[in-house]
Amino acid sequence: MSDGICGYTGRLLRVDLGRQAWSVEIIPDGVIRGYLGGRGFTAKYCYDEVPPGSDPVGPANKLIFAVGPLTGTRMPSSGRYAVGCRSPHTGAIIRSISGGGWGAMLRAAGFDILILEGIAPDWVYLSITDQGVTFHDARHLLGKLAEDTEAAIAHELGNPRAKSVVIGPAGEKLVTFACIQTERRSAARGGVGCVMGSKKVKGIAAFGAGKVKLFDQDRFDQMMKDHIKTNFKGTYYNRFHHLGTTAGIAHKHAIGIHPVKNFQRGFFEGISPLLVPGIDASGYKVKESGCWNCYMQCGSVFDVPDGTFKGRGYENPEYETMWSFGAHCLNADFAGLLAANRICDDFGVDSITAGNAVGFLMECYDRGYITKDDLNGVELTWGNVEAMVEVTRQIVTRGSRAGNWVADGGVRNAARVIGRDSADFAMHIKGLEFAAYDPRGLQAFGVGQATSNMGAHHQICYPVQELFGFPEQVDRFSTEDKGRHAVWSNRYIMIFDCAVACGFPNAFTESRLDFDSFPEWLYCATGLEAFHTKASLDAIYDRIWTVERAFNMRNGFTAADDTMPKRMLEEGMADGKSSGHVWHRQPLLEDYYRARRWDPTTGVPSRALLHDLDLDGIAADLAHDGILQD
Numbered sequence: 270m271s272d273g274i275c276g277y278t279g280r281l282l283r284v285d286l287g288r289q290a291w292s293v294e295i296i297p298d299g300v301i302r303g304y305l306g307g308r309g310f311t312a313k314y315c316y317d318e319v320p321p322g323s324d325p326v327g328p329a330n331k332l333i334f335a336v337g338p339l340t341g342t343r344m345p346s347s348g349r350y351a352v353g354c355r356s357p358h359t360g361a362i363i364r365s366i367s368g369g370g371w372g373a374m375l376r377a378a379g380f381d382i383l384i385l386e387g388i389a390p391d392w393v394y395l396s397i398t399d400q401g402v403t404f405h406d407a408r409h410l411l412g413k414l415a416e417d418t419e420a421a422i423a424h425e426l427g428n429p430r431a432k433s434v435v436i437g438p439a440g441e442k443l444v445t446f447a448c449i450q451t452e453r454r455s456a457a458r459g460g461v462g463c464v465m466g467s468k469k470v471k472g473i474a475a476f477g478a479g480k481v482k483l484f485d486q487d488r489f490d491q492m493m494k495d496h497i498k499t500n501f502k503g504t505y506y507n508r509f510h511h512l513g514t515t516a517g518i519a520h521k522h523a524i525g526i527h528p529v530k531n532f533q534r535g536f537f538e539g540i541s542p543l544l545v546p547g548i549d550a551s552g553y554k555v556k557e558s559g560c561w562n563c564y565m566q567c568g569s570v571f572d573v574p575d576g577t578f579k580g581r582g583y584e585n586p587e588y589e590t591m592w593s594f595g596a597h598c599l600n601a602d603f604a605g606l607l608a609a610n611r612i613c614d615d616f617g618v619d620s621i622t623a624g625n626a627v628g629f630l631m632e633c634y635d636r637g638y639i640t641k642d643d644l645n646g647v648e649l650t651w652g653n654v655e656a657m658v659e660v661t662r663q664i665v666t667r668g669s670r671a672g673n674w675v676a677d678g679g680v681r682n683a684a685r686v687i688g689r690d691s692a693d694f695a696m697h698i699k700g701l702e703f704a705a706y707d708p709r710g711l712q713a714f715g716v717g718q719a720t721s722n723m724g725a726h727h728q729i730c731y732p733v734q735e736l737f738g739f740p741e742q743v744d745r746f747s748t749e750d751k752g753r754h755a756v757w758s759n760r761y762i763m764i765f766d767c768a769v770a771c772g773f774p775n776a777f778t779e780s781r782l783d784f785d786s787f788p789e790w791l792y793c794a795t796g797l798e799a800f801h802t803k804a805s806l807d808a809i810y811d812r813i814w815t816v817e818r819a820f821n822m823r824n825g826f827t828a829a830d831d832t833m834p835k836r837m838l839e840e841g842m843a844d845g846k847s848s849g850h851v852w853h854r855q856p857l858l859e860d861y862y863r864a865r866r867w868d869p870t871t872g873v874p875s876r877a878l879l880h881d882l883d884l885d886g887i888a889a890d891l892a893h894d895g896i897l898q899d
């Protein structure tokens with residue numbers, strides 16, 4: 270499709286919502302070579318185009334969608350997209366990634382990047398084809414649930430093959446952690462759906478039939494065929510295909526890093542119904558599901574035939590949501606968990622933040638810091654599944670006083686309102702709620718989380734060394750050399766974020782955590798030597814990381830934000846296989862800053878590092894703002 274670099278359309282679509290106009294730009298070669306795709310593009314354009322101090326829900330914030338050189342190719346699971354902006358939930362930069370097939374369709378329509386800017390005068394949805402953009406009145410879609418919105422747009426366009434990203438009612442109401450949905454998949458974290466709502470965009474349909482030219486199409490196709498042949502129906506496939514990430518609970522609970530009761534404990538006596546045998550025994554599963562062009566099909570669909578949570582077509586929650594509405598709330602009722610997850614999908618919010626917040630409110634209720642008057646009369650006791658589902662509904666609809674506190678900024682904001690010592694156990698970093706891992710039992714993971722540019726994002730530093738002994742065996746409780754391990758983990762996550770492709774069918778395979786194939790695949794797709802070696806890719810990943818860090822620092826974040834709630838720093842884990850441990854901030858932070866070549870005290874990237882990463886312009890910006898001092 271492009272006459273430029275293979276593997277890219279090379280085109281950026283810019284939509285001015287205020288004027289209801291659009292234009293097409295050529296993506297500079299330097300941006301492609303320097304930032305690869307996906308998260309690299311969202312970071313680059315966020316830094317360049319969203320001025321420091323911009324109101325996240327104001328016209329100056331931009332919503333940037335991007336795909337990568339592997340999106341929409343024959344690589345399995347390559348229908349994904351990345352989306353980034355300044356987060357209304359945290360104030361920091363955010364990137365969120367979603368499954369489904371919309372990313373492939375954006376490419377087929379002829380674009381690698383879509384930037385929404387300004388605010389529409391009234392609610393619209395957009396349709397994008399190779400002919401450009403059409404603006405449609407969306408006022409009649411307001412209040413529709415996410416899936417119904419997708420169906421309505423497809424019907425109105427008369428094109429069942431068009432794919433849409435949409436927001437639910439929570440995005441319309443500017444819930445700060447609203448997500449963007451497509452095909453029951455979510456770009457979940459950090460409030461990208463809130464920003465889309467602030468721009469009065471209910472949905473974006475894309476359709477096209479274009480193909481991106483690859484550098485060596487025959488070899489690429491053969492490599493993909495070989496890859497699938499090796500892995501399809503193998504051991505890992507069989508385990509993952511059955512219930513996806515849900516299957517990971519048993520291991521993580523067994524080693525005491527699956528947090529229980531708002532991180533008060535590391536062991537949950539009642540967890541059995543949430544483990545694979547318990548889910549199988551429920552008899553609720555009716556079929557498998559999954560994303561576009563993925564042989565793994567890691568999703569499942571459940572019908573609950575009777576009881577309080579009777580319903581059909583529940584999508585299986587991911588590992589993190591199984592936790593947030595499970596052990597975190599001391600709940601083992603799988604049907605209730607499915608119902609809470611469904612509310613999040615329908616209304617369009619991040620189910621990790623929502624469940625984390627319900628557990629936080631349970632602890633506040635238990636301590637007498639809030640009462641049922643704050644919850645429309647609901648008695649939010651630990652493990653009360655009906656109360657858990659009802660309060661989830663209150664949050665996504667802004668239907669109670671406590672629901673509003675959470676909707677306006679998650680547990681950080683709720684703790685501000687509730688006061689007393691509630692901030693000590695409001696489980697977030699930089700405003701983004703923890704997911705299903707307790708850093709007291711995973712020290713490298715902890716420093717990756719504390720220093721994350723996006724807060725406690727579960728996809729920023731996945732501790733495979735500490736969890737699986739790969740690529741090195743390490744003591745998960747030790748602080749030694751954990752800066753290096755966390756940086757390694759930061760980098761490998763970037764592969765999927767920038768490529769853009771799902772890690773499960775491509776790296777977590779029979780050959781187990783096979784990240785080394787990616788440079789060859791990227792080279793075959795693009796022909797660029799810059800993507801052909803691990804070392805040159807690492808430099809790109811570090812550039813992206815540094816740009817994000819600079820964006821945050823210019824928005825007021827400092828080393829003081831690289832921390833965790835008091836519970837992690839001072840309360841030893843009460844029980845389980847990580848019992849007695851805390852997370853050791855100071856030595857870990859120093860080691861991480863050293864590994865990153867950041868100032869050991871301020872955490873500011875050094876001038877030498879910025880120069881080596883071709884970021885002298887950012888060095889000048891940081892110096893101008895008084896952040897970088899020689």
Ligand code: SF4
Binds near residue numbers: 369563774
């Ligand atoms: S492995 Fe699962 S999440 Fe990943 S692309 Fe396939 S179906 Fe989607």
